[in-house]
Each structure stands twice: as structure tokens, then as C-alpha cells.
Amino acid sequence: MFPLWLQIVRWGYGGMVALRHFLYNKKIKKNFFYKKPILISIGNLSVGGTGKTPLTIYLVKLLAKYQIVAVLSRGYKRKSVGFKIINGLDSALTAGDEPYLIYTYFVDNPNVLITVCENRTKGIDKIMEYKPDVEVILLDDGFQQLCLTPHLNILLTTFHQPFFRDHLLPLGRLREPRKGASRADIILVTKSPTNLSRLKMEAIKASIQPYYTKAIPIFFTHIIYHNPMTIGTRKADKLPIVLLLVTGIAIPLPLRNYLETNGHKITHLIFPDHHWFTYADILKIISVFHGLSDTDKAIVTTEKDYVRLTAHDSIKQLVRLPIFYIPIEVGFLQETAENFEKRIMQTVLS
Structure with a gap:
């Protein structure tokens, strides 16, 4: 059962949506x-x-x-x-x-x-x-x-x-x-x-x-998940077992499940959907990555996060690290x- 205040907000939002549809339906x-x-x-x-x-x-x-x-x-x-x-x-x-x-x-x-x-x-x-x-x-x-x-x-x-x-x-x-x-x-x-x-x-x-x-x-x-693509200068034939997963998408769970199913140990930094990464975010990613105990490790992100990360002025600090994105397609x-x-x-x- 939802709280009453949430139901009231839902009724108000639903009313606005219904009005919009009414205006179009009636031309x-x-x-x-x-x-x-x-x-x-x-x-x-x-x-x-x-x-x-x-x-x-x-x-x-x-x-x-x-x-x-x-x-x-x-x-x-x-x-x-x-x-x-x-x-x-x-x-x-x-x-x-x-x-x-x-x-x-x-x-x-x-x-x-x-x-x-x-x-x-x-x-x-x-x-x-x-x-x-x-x-x-x-x-x-x-x-x-x-x-x-x-x-x-x-x-x-x-x-x-x-x-x-x-x-x-x-x-x-x-x-x-x-x-x-x-x-x-x-x-x-x-x-x-x-x-x-x-x-x-x-x-x-x-x-x-x-x-x-x-x-x-x-x-x-x-x-369909494709082979990881390198973002920085550190290349690898395959992803290490220990990964820092960085996501700013609506539903990141399928990618995490895919990586864990393939034997990877995941530390997950979750940002909001369409998140514009700040300088503080970049520093946090680097800090969490260096805090992972394993020496063989990498950062992994999504294609959407990749294009947002590479648009940031501080990307040079990230590309010195092993960082990859995973392309996907529809099957x-x-x-x-x-x-x-x-x-x-x-x-x-x-």
C-alpha cells in the first residue's frame, strides 16, 4: 500500500496527463x-x-x-x-x-x-x-x-x-x-x-x-555485450577479475549481472541517469579505484557514460588508468x- 501523500501526487500528475490527452483528442x-x-x-x-x-x-x-x-x-x-x-x-x-x-x-x-x-x-x-x-x-x-x-x-x-x-x-x-x-x-x-x-x-x-x-x-x-573497448592508453587482452563499475544510466543492473556471471568481482559506483560527471566525481572514481586491494584491476563503464566521461576536462586523469567501456547491441x-x-x-x- 502506497502512502496517502504519494497517491495524492499521483492523482495530480495523472490529472495533468489526462488533460493533455484530452486536448489532443478533441483537436x-x-x-x-x-x-x-x-x-x-x-x-x-x-x-x-x-x-x-x-x-x-x-x-x-x-x-x-x-x-x-x-x-x-x-x-x-x-x-x-x-x-x-x-x-x-x-x-x-x-x-x-x-x-x-x-x-x-x-x-x-x-x-x-x-x-x-x-x-x-x-x-x-x-x-x-x-x-x-x-x-x-x-x-x-x-x-x-x-x-x-x-x-x-x-x-x-x-x-x-x-x-x-x-x-x-x-x-x-x-x-x-x-x-x-x-x-x-x-x-x-x-x-x-x-x-x-x-x-x-x-x-x-x-x-x-x-x-x-x-x-x-x-x-x-x-x-548483446561486445568485447570491452579501451578508453585510455592502458590496453589489455581481457578484463581483470576485479572491476570498478561506473554507471550513470537508468538501469545498470543487467550490465553488473553480466559481469558477475562472467566471474568478475564488482565494486559499483552508481550515479543518476544522464549524470554529468564533475571534477569531484572523477576524483572519487580514481580514489575508489586505487582503494581496491587487487593489483590486477580495471574501471569499466557503459557506452553512454563513456561519451559523458570523455567530454570532461579531467578525462586525462582517468585515461592513465586501465579503463574500458562495453559496447552493446540489440539481439x-x-x-x-x-x-x-x-x-x-x-x-x-x-
Whole structure:
């Protein structure tokens, strides 16, 4: 049972969300539909940690083989405002950690444009003004952008905390009520165990289906962890057993579990999601690292934290130490990637 004051805050927040939806449903607030370019929204009902960035990278890799693709993100917590096309002069500070990370994957691809803008409709107009031949725009974290009607709405929800078992803020992590899932055209259940049984999959699908009047595609994905990449000058063929894990992401537990499953002993420094590391944070990381008793040890972090750490003036003090980040990508269970990609291409080519 939740405390009464939390329930009161939840009612107030829920009322504001309901009013916003009412204004759009009654056409009091304007909604925009673009015949071209094709808009694909990637989002969630929760406040983060569902794996939007790896999926966005996955989709850009898929679509850029055939189309000119732009990614439009808000650029959360960036130190800039307005519309921006990410380029080589930018960093995570000016672009936002997630857009800049995506940019690093496609910096040399002429078919890919990574952009940020707080106002999504203005962002779309600016993209088309700058590059009229853009054929597809991926709306990063676009599910709550009710001012836009995308051609395809992809909703992500995690295996361990699916939306149908979650609660509205502040009682849970949902930004809008569960019924908002009905706007999705595709659902991805992310961060699933690789050994997930078909029986469990069907049970989750059965829990999702009541939010829809007809069956929609539901896919299960997992995280693929790649070999660690060195950040500093100290290289290694493999990670030492003793690790200092530094994370500033919404849900760091899967990475910690992965490392511990592979036999590593973890000391974990947890920072808030999208945390901008300070000089004091850098000194704390170095101090905790030197305090680890083992001589064969290293610092490990995530890709998102990597782009934020390297944007800091004090990174030179860290790169003298053995420090690595672990790249990840999306993997599909039950060999369903082909069906997912087919659905995407049907939307793009229709």
C-alpha cells in the first residue's frame, strides 16, 4: 500500500496527463501528420532504461542501406538549445549523451543525419529544409509526442518491469497510464533473458493483449555485450577479475549481472541517469579505484557514460588508468529479427 501523500501526487500528475490527452483528442491542441518523410517513433511509457538508443542504432543501420535517414532527439540535458545538426565539433555536452553516441556510430555515413531539437515539429521542418531528400526520420523518445502522428509507433518495455505491472509516477516509473500502450503498432519486450521459454513469452503477450482491440506484433529482445573497448592508453587482452563499475544510466543492473556471471568481482559506483560527471566525481572514481586491494584491476563503464566521461576536462586523469567501456547491441530471441525488419521495411516502402 502506497502512502496517502504519494497517491495524492499521483492523482495530480495523472490529472495533468489526462488533460493533455484530452486536448489532443478533441483537436484543441494541433496534431501534425507528415505524408513525407516517413516518421518512425521509438519510445516507452516509463521514464527510461528500456533500450531506446541501441534500437535506434539498429534501425539506422538497417534503413541507411536503402534510405537517407535522420534521427531527431530532444538531446536531454545538453548544454545547448534549439535545432542542431550534430557534427565533429560537438560532444555529449552540446548534443546530449544519447544523440552523440548515435552520431559516433555513423559519423562517416553520408546517408545519416543526427539532429536534436526540443520542438519536434520544428525539428522535422528544419531537417527537411537542410536536407530535402531525407526519406525517414526516427523520433528518439517520441511516444509522448502527441503533436505528431508517426507512420509507425514502436513501444519498448522491459522484461523485468513491463508496463502492465508498473504504476504511474511517482508510485512507479510510468509517464502516462498503461492504456497509452494502445497507440503502439509494435511492442518490443527488451532486456529479456536469452533462455526465455516460449511459455513465458506467451504469458507476457497475454498480459499485453488486453490493451489492444486487435493483435499486434510483439518481439522479445536481449542485450548483446561486445568485447570491452579501451578508453585510455592502458590496453589489455581481457578484463581483470576485479572491476570498478561506473554507471550513470537508468538501469545498470543487467550490465553488473553480466559481469558477475562472467566471474568478475564488482565494486559499483552508481550515479543518476544522464549524470554529468564533475571534477569531484572523477576524483572519487580514481580514489575508489586505487582503494581496491587487487593489483590486477580495471574501471569499466557503459557506452553512454563513456561519451559523458570523455567530454570532461579531467578525462586525462582517468585515461592513465586501465579503463574500458562495453559496447552493446540489440539481439532478437527466437530468430524473429527478420520479421521485425520486414515490418519496418513495409512501413518505409509503402
